[in-house]
Amino acid sequence: GAVVSQHPSRVICKSGTSVKIECRSLDFQATTMFWYRQFPKKSLMLMATSNEGSKATYEQGVEKDKFLINHASLTLSTLTVTSAHPEDSSFYICSASGREDWYEQFFGPGTRLTVL
Amino acid sequence: AQRVTQPEKLLSVFKGAPVELKCNYSYSGSPELFWYVQYSRQRLQLLLRHISRESIKGFTADLNKGETSFHLKKPFAQEEDSAMYYCALTATDKLIFGTGTRLQVFP
Numbered sequence: 736g737a738v739v740s741q742h743p744s745r746v747i748c749k750s751g752t753s754v755k756i757e758c759r760s761l762d763f764q765a766t767t768m769f770w771y772r773q774f775p776k777k778s779l780m781l782m783a784t785s786n787e788g789s790k791a792t793y794e795q796g797v798e799k800d801k802f803l804i805n806h807a808s809l810t811l812s813t814l815t816v817t818s819a820h821p822e823d824s825s826f827y828i829c830s831a832s833g834r835e836d837w838y839e840q841f842f843g844p845g846t847r848l849t850v851l
Numbered sequence: 852a853q854r855v856t857q858p859e860k861l862l863s864v865f866k867g868a869p870v871e872l873k874c875n876y877s878y879s880g881s882p883e884l885f886w887y888v889q890y891s892r893q894r895l896q897l898l899l900r901h902i903s904r905e906s907i908k909g910f911t912a913d914l915n916k917g918e919t920s921f922h923l924k925k926p927f928a929q930e931e932d933s934a935m936y937y938c939a940l941t942a943t944d945k946l947i948f949g950t951g952t953r954l955q956v957f958p
Contacts, residue, residue: 767944778937778949778950778951828894839900842895842896843894
């Protein structure tokens with residue numbers, strides 16, 4: 736199956752700083768990438784959907800100025816958590832899908848963000 | 852409203868016992884449903900989709916539109932089936948996940 740990587744796998748930062756998380760599709764062109772947030776013992780919450788070369792579509796309640804998403808190429812999307820606060824601490828997961836089967840999403844391993 | 856409900860947070864069975872992980876959905880259109888699985892320390896991956904009507908690792912799931920259900924079944928559970936299972940529904944251009952059921956299979 737297709738491989739999606741995320742970097743970093745784990746990051747600890749101070750409150751007020753910004754953190755960038757990268758999501759790459761390694762062996763296929765991802766026309767659509769999705770960013771999820773997973774709370775402990777809860778389901779995945781879709782934050783936004785990004786299509787290559789266009790602005791991301793954010794879910795209701797997700798601050799687009801706080802969670803900046805860029806999908807500059809068919810193999811890379813980035814999520815930047817700006818001015819992070821402790822409540823932003825979470826597990827962030829990206830997924831990617833190709834041109835035809837957008838619903839078959841290939842997931843990255845996730846990034847654990849801890850804001851002190 | 853589009854919603855996926857997995858009523859059981861945890862399901863524990865012994866090896867060899869039958870397993871049924873429940874999933875109910877709410878969707879106004881024609882749904883496409885999936886089961887995703889996450890094994891310990893591994894990433895989420897697609898297990899099966901209802902349109903393919905295939906059996907993966909012995910698991911099957913039938914879409915019951917009358918009961919709006921898509922339960923995942925396996926006649927004889929194995930220890931390696933222990934994982935987190937998420938039912939998901941397509942809604943236009945995104946997936947909506949249920950809260951997940953942790954399956955524990957004891958030896």
